[in-house]
Amino acid sequence: MGRKREKKPNTWDPKRTKKSKTEGGEESTAGDNKIDSTKYWNDIVPRNEFFEAYYKTLGICKDDAEWENFMGTLAKPLPTTFRINTTIGKSLQSVVVDQLNEIANDKSGTIEIDGEMVELPKPLKWYPNNMAWISDIPKKSFRKNPALTKFHNFLIHHNQQGNITRQEAVSMIPPLFLDVQSHHRILDMCAAPGSKTTQILEDLHMKHNIEVNLDVEKPSAYIPKGSIIANDVDTNRCYMLAHQTSRLGSPAIIITNHEAQNFPLLYDSNNEPMYLDRILCDVPCSGDGTSRKNPEVWKKWNFSGGIGLHTLQLRIATRGCHLLKVGGRIVYSTCSMNPVENEAVIAALLKRSEGSMKLVDVSSQYPDLVRSPGIYTWPVTDKEGTYANWDELDELKKNKYFKTLWPSTEEEAKKMHLEYCMRVYPHQQNTGGFFIAVLEKVADFPNQLDTETKEQTPADEENKNNNNNNNNKGKFEKKIKERDRRNKFYEEPFQLLSEEMKTQLNVAKEFYGLTDEFPMNNLLSRSDNSQKVYWASDSVMEIIKNPENKRLKIINCALKVFQRHDGLGSMDCPYRISQDSILWLEPFITKRIVTMTHDDLAKIIKYTEPKFVDFPSAVREELVKLGPGCFSLKISGNLRETPSSGMTFSAWRGSTSMHLLVSKQEIQSYASIFGIEYVSPRANTNTNTTTTTTTTATTDAKTTESTDSSEKKDESA
Numbered sequence: 001m002g003r004k005r006e007k008k009p010n011t012w013d014p015k016r017t018k019k020s021k022t023e024g025g026e027e028s029t030a031g032d033n034k035i036d037s038t039k040y041w042n043d044i045v046p047r048n049e050f051f052e053a054y055y056k057t058l059g060i061c062k063d064d065a066e067w068e069n070f071m072g073t074l075a076k077p078l079p080t081t082f083r084i085n086t087t088i089g090k091s092l093q094s095v096v097v098d099q100l101n102e103i104a105n106d107k108s109g110t111i112e113i114d115g116e117m118v119e120l121p122k123p124l125k126w127y128p129n130n131m132a133w134i135s136d137i138p139k140k141s142f143r144k145n146p147a148l149t150k151f152h153n154f155l156i157h158h159n160q161q162g163n164i165t166r167q168e169a170v171s172m173i174p175p176l177f178l179d180v181q182s183h184h185r186i187l188d189m190c191a192a193p194g195s196k197t198t199q200i201l202e203d204l205h206m207k208h209n210i211e212v213n214l215d216v217e218k219p220s221a222y223i224p225k226g227s228i229i230a231n232d233v234d235t236n237r238c239y240m241l242a243h244q245t246s247r248l249g250s251p252a253i254i255i256t257n258h259e260a261q262n263f264p265l266l267y268d269s270n271n272e273p274m275y276l277d278r279i280l281c282d283v284p285c286s287g288d289g290t291s292r293k294n295p296e297v298w299k300k301w302n303f304s305g306g307i308g309l310h311t312l313q314l315r316i317a318t319r320g321c322h323l324l325k326v327g328g329r330i331v332y333s334t335c336s337m338n339p340v341e342n343e344a345v346i347a348a349l350l351k352r353s354e355g356s357m358k359l360v361d362v363s364s365q366y367p368d369l370v371r372s373p374g375i376y377t378w379p380v381t382d383k384e385g386t387y388a389n390w391d392e393l394d395e396l397k398k399n400k401y402f403k404t405l406w407p408s409t410e411e412e413a414k415k416m417h418l419e420y421c422m423r424v425y426p427h428q429q430n431t432g433g434f435f436i437a438v439l440e441k442v443a444d445f446p447n448q449l450d451t452e453t454k455e456q457t458p459a460d461e462e463n464k465n466n467n468n469n470n471n472n473k474g475k476f477e478k479k480i481k482e483r484d485r486r487n488k489f490y491e492e493p494f495q496l497l498s499e500e501m502k503t504q505l506n507v508a509k510e511f512y513g514l515t516d517e518f519p520m521n522n523l524l525s526r527s528d529n530s531q532k533v534y535w536a537s538d539s540v541m542e543i544i545k546n547p548e549n550k551r552l553k554i555i556n557c558a559l560k561v562f563q564r565h566d567g568l569g570s571m572d573c574p575y576r577i578s579q580d581s582i583l584w585l586e587p588f589i590t591k592r593i594v595t596m597t598h599d600d601l602a603k604i605i606k607y608t609e610p611k612f613v614d615f616p617s618a619v620r621e622e623l624v625k626l627g628p629g630c631f632s633l634k635i636s637g638n639l640r641e642t643p644s645s646g647m648t649f650s651a652w653r654g655s656t657s658m659h660l661l662v663s664k665q666e667i668q669s670y671a672s673i674f675g676i677e678y679v680s681p682r683a684n685t686n687t688n689t690t691t692t693t694t695t696t697a698t699t700d701a702k703t704t705e706s707t708d709s710s711e712k713k714d715e716s717a
């Protein structure tokens with residue numbers, strides 16, 4: 001039996017806990033804790049002597065009452081927040097919105113939980129079109145309170161289907177200020193796990209949908225001119241990113257695996273540098289604004305966290321400015337409140353930009369979003385003390401600390417308009433802490449054609465010294481090996497289809513009756529005989545086609561549109577349509593379409609693999625006539641009366657039964673979303689299916705399949 005851990009405030013050295021004066025002058029002990037701090041995180045006390053001392057010195061709160069409010073808010077878990085996905089098609093979107101409104105308006109908007117009245121979910125005031133929501137219902141109450149089952153199921157299943165995206169409220173801010181237009185080429189430099197990428201991608205598609213009249217335009221006009229490159233240095237996190245973005249199914253995305261500070265300059269079809277219209281620079285940071293979600297911050301916070309990241313943040317932001325088009329916009333953000341990771345980086349960037357970058361005044365935009373202006377001055381403090389300037393450091397620290405950590409003079413700060421930066425504090429609107437700066441490029445950045453940001457950080461220097469020192473050599477090499485192992489790049493490049501694949505795809509084109517408008521030239525694969533075929537937008541194709549861009553380490557790209565399934569003998573076409581792409585492909589398909597009602601869909605979901613005889617005669621006849629293979633299943637009906645009307649699925653017609661080409665998990669989610677009973681295939685006596693959804697008779701092949709390594713990793717992520 002383990003002993004119960006003693007609960008104590010998180011201080012580096014408890015002996016050093018000392019009395020300090022608060023702003024109001026009264027004495028307080030940093031270790032004292034008026035907050036019922038152990039209410040939510042059993043063994044973590046949301047206090048840290050050094051955090052409190054540092055942020056109090058900064059003067060971010062106007063008085064003691066606000067400070068208490070700040071610390072009190074940090075001691076509570078974050079509310080649940082999520083966005084409604086705008087690219088799921090009208091029918092699903094209205095299902096989501098209707099269900100949410102029903103939940104929100106139940107019981108006149110409040111519910112009693114543990115004796116307290118708690119608000120039911122409501123829209124985030126500052127987020128456009130009520131498309132983002134907040135709920136302060138504690139997560140642990142979901143299981144205990146049957147009145148919350150509906151909301152709990154809503155969150156689980158719509159999130160799993162990609163109909164909503166769980167995302168911290170503050171994390172939704174940077175993409176809003178990026179002001180994306182449908183023709184923009186965008187780079188998200190540090191993108192994993194991808195909540196901001198998906199928000200940007202949705203925005204790109206939504207803006208395009210507003211511009212084009214989908215009812216009038218040809219299907220080929222549905223795809224935006226712009227695209228996004230989502231990058232991260234961590235290969236495993238790139239696979240998470242690929243998984244997250246694949247839920248949206250867009251042909252306008254590339255996922256890459258580079259150090260953002262050395263991200264390669266791309267070239268367009270004229271071999272001219274391809275500068276980007278928008279760049280999101282959501283850099284790695286100490287994350288002290290995330291303590292409500294990640295209470296470990298209280299145990300770990302120390303002065304060196306921010307100082308140690310400053311140079312990398314500056315290098316990444318500098319590279320972003322190199323790659324940005326003149327007239328383009330870059331948004332720099334962190335989930336830290338520490339000025340050495342924020343205003344200090346922006347000030348250094350502005351100085352080295354020599355006037356080519358300007359902070360943008362966005363104070364009149366999103367007026368409901370409460371925020372504070374950027375600050376002009378801050379102390380540079382470590383555990384040994386506070387240093388007025390770099391000259392005060394000893395020789396060792398001079399090697400480690402960059403001069404850019406220190407604030408400029410007030411006059412310089414004013415000239416740079418550091419007040420245009422935005423600080424969001426947790427107590428202002430019940431969120432995490434965040435920092436956002438919006439910059440525009442008004443002229444070429446000095447040395448912007450450099451292939452990388454050359455500056456050596458003091459840490460690099462130190463590593464070099466370590467390398468020469470035998471004692472540290474082994475340790476250093478081990479670290480590098482571990483980093484290289486983590487960042488091994490295994491992926492095959494994306495390429496145009498081989499002649500053999502083109503011939504096979506022409507068979508598929510004929511099989512599904514794809515119109516001539518379908519862009520066969522925008523299909524890609526990862527080898528001459530790959531099983532997966534991807535559909536890329538023109539903008540993505542321009543990057544892939546230029547050999548100058550071969551250095552791009554692409555983890556995944558575009559939209560999986562077909563998957564070949566070998567070994568099906570007599571099958572007329574071995575290529576199945578991927579469910580991810582069905583909404584895009586549907587307008588081009590003229591053959592192998594079967595229309596069913598919501599009741600038919602309910603049957604499919606309930607029994608997973610119903611027999612033809614289970615359907616009404618009209619559907620049965622259509623299925624019999626169709627012949628075996630993949631088909632497009634469309635749900636008919638009126639949107640108001642039939643929740644699933646207008647939805648389309650990729651489905652499989654077997655010899656005597658049919659099923660959807662989606663995973664079992666997705667089937668369960670549809671069952672929950674539409675309130676349909678689901679009978680596990682094992683217990684399923686309606687059909688002849690015996691053990692699992694993936695084993696089949698003659699033609700009823702696996703519901704999900706994957707062979708390329710990238711997708712295997714996606715699925716495990």
Ligand SMILES: C[S@@+](CC[C@H](N)C(=O)[O-])C[C@H]1O[C@@H](n2cnc3c(N)ncnc32)[C@H](O)[C@@H]1O
Nearest residue numbers: 190191192193194195196233234259260282284
């Ligand atoms: C704050 S998180 C990004 C969160 C992400 N933008 C989102 O909204 O989901 C920072 C990311 O930066 C990545 N990262 C760290 N160092 C990097 C570097 N040198 N270049 C690119 N990415 C880096 C980390 O792997 C991490 O995924």
